[in-house]
Amino acid sequence: MADQQREYSKRFPDANGYYGQFGGNHYPSDVWPALEELASSYHALRDLPEFLDALETARIGLQGRPTPVHFLKNITDEIGGARIYVKREDLNHTGAHKINHCVGFALLAKKMGKRRLIAETGAGQHGVALASAAAFFGLECEIHMGAIDIEKQSSNVGRMRLLGAHVVAASAGQSALKEASDSAFSAFVEQREHALFAIGSAIGPHPFPMIVRDFQSVVGREARQQFLSLAAAALPDHVVACVAGGSNAIGIYSGFLDDAGVALHAVEPRGTSDELGQHAATLSFGSPGTLHGAQSLVLQHEDGSPAPVSSIASGLVYPGIGPEIAMLHQEGRLHVTTVSDEEVIRTFFRIAKSEGIIPALESAHALAFAIQLAKRRPSSECILVNLSGRGDKDVDYILANYGTEGQRVVD
Ligand SMILES: Cc1ncc(COP(=O)(O)O)c(C=O)c1O
Incomplete structure (x- = not known):
């Protein structure tokens, strides 16, 4: 990592996952153990030479x-x-850029002993990228997508299925990205023993924004x-x-x-x-x-x-x-x-x-x-x-x- 980037990423987030007044973890306490497990695994793995080598191999060959x-x-x-x-x-x-953090999450899941990746997608780019990374690392993949987007981005839905992913339609509210995120996060909470949530953007509770930023x-x-x-x-x-x-x-x-x-x-x-x-x-x-x-x-x-x-x-x-x-x-x-x-x-x-x-x-x-x-x-x-x-x-x-x-x- 270039010195200039290491400097910045050392300052944020703070120990509680905040960026100034923003960030943190505002989910109910039953989700905390899964987020703490992710944060501690990420900190333990992210600078290990074997982790960085495997990431680099995927970045060059797959991406x-x-x-x-x-x-x-x-x-x-x-x-x-x-x-x-x-x-x-x-x-x-x-x-698209989404695969930059998808390969990172897939590698993390593999090293953490999880067998499934779960995520939401809007345009389908994140879903296709995650399905590809999951296949590459031998993991199952479950993608939640708004019913409207499933119709609008049908070619990406086909690609996700071709890559072996299971696509779940989110049909509440506007049937778009927010509803897909709600649906994917609930699925993660239910399946957290064996699944990792590979969030689609630099959003969500700590440590997701930090991990996505680092991989991107x-x-x-x-x-x-x-x-x-x-x-x-x-x-x-x-x-x-x-x-x-x-x-x-x-x-x-x-x-x-x-x-x-x-x-x-x-x-x-x-x-x-x-x-x-x-x-x-x-x-x-x-x-x-x-x-x-x-x-x-x-x-x-x-x-x-x-x-x-x-x-x-x-x-x-x-x-x-x-x-x-x-x-x-x-x-x-x-x-x-x-x-x-x-x-x-x-x-x-x-x-x-x-x-x-x-x-x-x-x-x-x-x-x-x-x-x-x-x-x-x-x-x-x-x-x-x-x-x-x-x-x-x-x-x-x-x-x-x-x-x-x-x-x-x-x-
Ligand atoms: C090509 C592309 N650019 C940008 C975005 C926006 O996402 P983000 O703000 O996380 O980069 C998306 C989201 O699906 C995308 O597919």
């Missing part, structure tokens, strides 16, 4: 790491402003070194990531958190409007509350119940945010912005046609903002975007609703 940093030359030339680079997490096996930090670590080895041998001026729970964001930010000269941008889904229920922009519009066992920022009704949320990107439809991202926001370390569904669709087509890359709708949020930023900044500045996933999972939906040219939205 295809390291992923490159790539210059979006065509878009940059079209804009004529700051230069846009992408960290190609879309090139990971199974198509490979993105920031690689990106920092790769950027420094480019011709200018300098750090990027801006690092941009889309945010739901915050796993891809904290992954790339972790390489640059102590570099005051690097502006960190968090891009949230504005959906169809700023009205509660029409977006999923928790940093922008949320308030302190408790969700999925942690204190954080939450989009909520006055009585504290989570509000409905909406975005064209299933993986961003979540009414909360990871506690570490909430703390960074409160400390003023993040520049927070929102992007609408319509801007996302426009960007999806633009990146596909100009750069030959079909981005995930989630990642298209970050790219849309990067394009806006590049227009305002001089060509001497560099923007690094976490291209968190590829859009193959979104193609059927896009073709059915917008055709091949995006006529309804493209100018």
Whole structure:
């Protein structure tokens, strides 16, 4: 681990799993033993050479790491402003950054003597990644997914089943990511003797946000070194990531958190409007509350119940945010912005046609903002975007609703 990252991860979380006022463990006491078992196993294993070697083997052979940093030359030339680079997490096996922490959790489960991995998924990227990691390490896999997402992301559901996972439909409430998380966590509590919960993002009670961050930090670590080895041998001026729970964001930010000269941008889904229920922009519009066992920022009704949320990107439809991202926001370390569904669709087509890359709708949020930023900044500045996933999972939906040219939205 690079010194700069070790410094930061030593400071947070504190001994009780807090990031400033956010985080902790707010689940009932019957869950504590399972969380304590996970925390102590993780601390005992994480620096062992045999654990790190097995992780590295999976990262190289199964995942295809390291992923490159790539210059979006065509878009940059079209804009004529700051230069846009992408960290190609879309090139990971199974198509997104999620596999960075899935292989970590699968290896942990194996070493802890558990036989099953349980998780929730939104867009299906986490589910497919976990199913693949489970198969690789010889573990069973149970994925909980909102009934609406099962319909929208049918190709990912097929992939999970093909990889041997059992898919459980969550049909309460909005039948989306929050309900899938509720359902998966209850399944974990019931099966904790033989199962490990491999949470989908840097959310939930301690120690999940810390473990996800540590496994995702490979993105920031690689990106920092790769950027420094480019011709200018300098750090990027801006690092941009889309945010739901915050796993891809904290992954790339972790390489640059102590570099005051690097502006960190968090891009949230504005959906169809700023009205509660029409977006999923928790940093922008949320308030302190408790969700999925942690204190954080939450989009909520006055009585504290989570509000409905909406975005064209299933993986961003979540009414909360990871506690570490909430703390960074409160400390003023993040520049927070929102992007609408319509801007996302426009960007999806633009990146596909100009750069030959079909981005995930989630990642298209970050790219849309990067394009806006590049227009305002001089060509001497560099923007690094976490291209968190590829859009193959979104193609059927896009073709059915917008055709091949995006006529309804493209100018
Ligand atoms: C490609 C991609 N990017 C981003 C996200 C958002 O999750 P997170 O905020 O944990 O990175 C998802 C979630 O499914 C995703 O599939």
